[in-house]
Amino acid sequence: MTVAGTVEVPAFAKRRPMSLQRSASGGMTSELTPAGSASGDPQVFYFGVFDGHGGSDCADFLREELHNYVEDAMKLFELQSSLARKSTTKGWPSSTGTLDDRPSEEASKASGKESLDAIETHKPPGLKPLKPPELGTKAPANGANGKKELIDSAPPVKQSTSVSKAEELERALVKDWKELVGGYFRRFKPEYFSRAAGGQGHQTEKDVLAKRNSFGDIPDKVKDGLGIETVLEYAFLKADYDFVSAQVGKQDEDPVRADKAINDNDILGHPSRTDKSIGGPKRFKGGSTCSIVLISTPTPSPFWHPSSPSSLITAHVGDTRILLCDTATGQAVPLTSNHHPSLPEEATRLRRYAATFVTDSFGEERMSGLANTRAFGDMASKRMGVSAEPEIRRVELSPAEYSFLVLCSDGISGHLSDQEIVDIVKEAKTPEQAARDVTNFATEVKSDSDNATTLVVRLGGWERRSEGGLGSLGTKEMRDWRRSESMDPRRGRT
Structure with a gap:
């Protein structure tokens, strides 16, 4: 459910970084x-x-x-x-995670250089600076190609x-x-x-x-x-x-x-x-x-707006699954791991x-x-030791960086790979239809009667969901074969 x-x-x-606005006097004022x-x-x-x-x-x-x-x-x-x-009262949390006082009026004025530094310029893939990995910040995947997709967990x-x-x-x-x-x-x-x-x-x-x-x-x-x-x-x-x-x-x-x-x-x-x-x-x-997801935006624009950044936090217990779809590559990005003895x-x-x-x-x-x-x-x-201590991950989402979010039970993820789930969603016109398509396909190809539940959430890159990588074609041949096998009347015979 x-x-x-x-x-x-x-x-x-x-x-978000301060933006510069022109005042009535002709100068520049900084406002969030x-x-x-x-x-x-x-x-x-x-x-x-x-x-x-x-x-x-x-x-x-x-x-x-x-x-x-x-x-x-x-x-x-x-x-x-x-x-x-920032308040004049000491002890108010700032955006940098430290405690400080309200900055002076001179310090609060943004310069032209600060504004330019706040602009995120486009960089081709592979040019991002490398940094050493941190323990506990990676999530294993079970993608269709057998490779592990990894995602960093942002600091609190x-x-x-x-x-x-x-x-x-x-x-x-x-x-x-x-x-x-x-x-x-x-x-x-x-x-x-x-x-x-x-x-x-x-x-x-x-x-x-x-x-x-x-x-x-x-x-x-x-x-x-x-x-x-x-x-x-x-x-x-x-x-x-x-x-x-x-x-x-x-x-x-x-x-x-x-x-x-x-x-x-x-x-x-x-x-x-x-x-x-x-x-x-x-x-x-x-x-x-x-598995729950909380999404917060720094501006009044909703998180599904193509130009809106947002912060996403997942709290997860068990083997229900949360996936993101990367807009640029079309790859499934898992945010949870199955809490099994393995x-x-x-x-x-x-x-x-x-x-x-x-x-x-x-x-x-x-x-x-x-x-x-x-x-x-x-x-x-x-x-x-079977506790409800959640596995928590925080992800900062840039505008249109991800196309959609999928939450599903193990009746889905236990029979379909992460990439298959994502590719099925890409072919749907609406998130509601996508959730039905994923559930129906999993029900067709699986052989048991486990509960199958899917929830699809539209993100900023929804309109571009089929542009990255191979679109929905990466697993299409495999899905077509699995559907034909499920229709075989001799299926399950020994």
Whole structure:
């Protein structure tokens, strides 16, 4: 199932360079392009795809409530807009990620040279300066040509300095998980939580430590803070905690199991304190994958406008998939990886806590019968490390750099390559038709009855989606062959 709409959260897009405008007196004045809503921010768009297993209770809960958790977390962490003008009050986050005062009137005037530097000139492919790769900033792909497509993850933007309040919220949530489940969560270290809360550190906290290790002393202008990545991680873990704890106080559908102790499935806690209104009337032991996308623009122009830049953030759990289509090359660019035991990062994370994997009859590794090592729900597997800690990636989109965005369940990505999915979308006239075409094709060629869900989102390069690379012809021969094979009446015979 999918969801699409807007959410009431502060903008997280990077501010654009100042533009020069001619004043009435004939001089040049520097002004930022203003935001166009009552709150001063352009709207933030929210897209998501959820794939439930063992039932739909958890997926239904995420579809109806996850965006509310995100909105509430933004308020709790006191996130400020990344587009706000610099204030005279110290401690306001700037677009560069440092804390400073309002610049003087002389300093705020943009010169002609600054304006020229802000212009991005066209460069042929291959002329971009090379830079060393950073750990954890790449996403593996399973493209049709067998090659791995890679994309950089942009650094976070600091939007809040309420670090002490954030640490209090983070510590409380980590403690709740430790008391409710134990096991894996006794040594749980969320990636974007501060070290004081038992995590791996806020991104800016990591930057401070890196500078200390490199230069000895921390520069005075570098201070700790946090961005939307920390808030998304908190929202995911909080939503999962509320759902799992709600199931503890419910009666099991099986009357024999219902007579067993509450902690029979390694879930501890106090049933009387749980919210039984979450989910159905009976205890739900299944779960759901989740992939959401937030898109924020620095100007009132919508993100699908060809001249509009934007910032995109993905938060992903499980094996649902998010893809971009590069306008210039026509290539599929994956933003997520499948959280399966076969993923080296996941295997390393879980084996650290003595988790064991088994191989099924199809040669796929599983953990306690689950293919996903990260998921919402799945209360019986929480103690072994099946958590809802999201994989988060931030991408800065230049105007018309990408043609469209695709979110799909494993009923699509498990049977079609990334490039096949993208090429099918290129042939459609509208995003709605494209989503139907992808789902219909996957349903035709696959042999099982897994859920197939697709959501296509138009981006700035939509009108040029067939210009890059081979257009939609790169996988056309393969798709035609697969369709003809699916129509063969002898298909599936041994």
